Amino acid sequence: MLMPYPWQLKQWEQLRLAADRNRLAHALLLSGAEGSGMGQFALELSRYLLCETPARSAACEQCRSCILFNAGNHPDIRLISPEDNGSQIKVDAIRDMIAYLQLSNQYGRRKIAVIEPAEGMNRHSANSLLKTLEEPTLSTLLILVSYQPARLPVTIRSRCRLISFNRTDRHSASEWLRKRINDPAQTNDLLELAGDAPLRALDLDETDALHNRGEMLEDLQEAALPYADPVRIAEKWQKNDAAEVMNRLLFLFSRMAALRATEAGKSTRQSDFDAELRRVADGMSLAALLDCYDVSLKNYHLLTSETNLNKQSLLEEIIVFWQSIHNILSADDAD
Ligand SMILES: [Zn+2]
Incomplete structure (x- = not known):
């Protein structure tokens, strides 16, 4: 069973409880450093929310929805990223996404769109997204993943529920990292060099x-x-x-x-x-x-x-x- 990373459990519980009580905001802004695993978190959350028979705190991995999701084939989730590394998310991509969100969902639970990195949107894209944020469609969820939220227009930030990943739980991060690097004695040095972002620390080790x-x-x-x-x-x-x-x-x-x-x-x-x-x-x-x-x-x-x-x-x-x-x-x- 896949789970969010160990240093993300607080954010996970917060969102899972909100979802279970039907009180999840229609737009989330995940904010933190690159290498803190927010993209992965957004996917895990999506899978959980789309799962037909979720276990206590994770997707079941067995239902039709999970199988489609794991095959990268689920019709109710869309990922929006720049076409090339470093380029912008163009307005056409956002318009496509909005049209997709407005179609009825295929499996009845909800439709999800993940935008990563959200600061990759240019001004036109952001304006286009703003309209959707102002008039949310029922049973849709927008997840914005941002490494530099200050670069997002205030109008967008203020309409999203902010979920911060800025303060990594150092203890669980070092336990996780220790098992994956060449020399466990370097765990703390690597985390420090990576600004406490564990995935970045792992990259740095490599x-x-x-x-x-x-x-x-x-x-x-x-x-x-x-x-x-x-x-x-x-x-x-x-x-x-x-x-x-x-x-x-x-x-x-x-x-x-x-x-x-x-x-x-x-x-x-x-x-x-x-x-x-x-x-x-x-x-x-x-x-x-x-x-x-x-x-x-x-x-x-x-x-x-x-x-x-x-x-x-x-x-x-x-x-x-x-x-x-x-x-x-x-x-x-x-x-
Ligand atoms: Zn499932």
């Missing part, structure tokens, strides 16, 4: 992110030298996904700041990597580290919200900033 993280720290050490070449370092980083690189920088800077904020002797058991970070951050002020974090965050937002930006120069800007702080430091030393 792409050897902890190793890359160490390599990036070496690059930062090199970049701190007065004659280092930011262009060359940015070129090297650019060979990886730029958003991923910035994510790692955000992690490195925030971790360095956290370590800087606690006195060396007082910190609880620290990993080798923490000791390394502490060494690199040595001599830098907390404010300077937070400034580095801010510059990276600003560029990360630019990179993920706008197209046609020069990734190389966004990365260079961070490196130059980092370098300038160290130039000031070494100038102080020379005095």
Whole structure:
């Protein structure tokens, strides 16, 4: 029997109870980080709601509805996503979806549409969806999955019941992750690097992110030298996904700041990597580290919200900033 992920049980119970009492909102907005498994959650919920003989807290997996669903053939659910990765959800797709929701349902329970990621809708698509949200059809359910809900029009957000996945239950997430990664000792490091999104942590394990993280720290050490070449370092980083690189920088800077904020002797058991970070951050002020974090965050937002930006120069800007702080430091030393 399939179930939602263990860190999603609170949200699951909340929606299941509402559905059992016939009090489910007609539009849900699932909001959280990428890699928290919300897409999967939306599917599980749909399967449960469409199931003809649901068990106590999950779909039965045996009825006609479940069999169709598992075969990817259920007529009462539709998934709407951008055609290509990174492209928009066009207004035609939303219009098709609305027409589909207005047809009577095939198996009598309800019709469901899942839009993921909801922020993939352009302005026309969102406007078109708004009309449906204002005049909901009976026995339909819209599930919007959003990783950046702030990018959705307020008019849409306000008409959906918000279900937040922002605070992952760390305990069940690490138990789940521990069994799936190469080295269980790295569970907490991976979760932290992934911003507590367990599926992202699993991806990071597969792409050897902890190793890359160490390599990036070496690059930062090199970049701190007065004659280092930011262009060359940015070129090297650019060979990886730029958003991923910035994510790692955000992690490195925030971790360095956290370590800087606690006195060396007082910190609880620290990993080798923490000791390394502490060494690199040595001599830098907390404010300077937070400034580095801010510059990276600003560029990360630019990179993920706008197209046609020069990734190389966004990365260079961070490196130059980092370098300038160290130039000031070494100038102080020379005095
Ligand atoms: Zn069933």
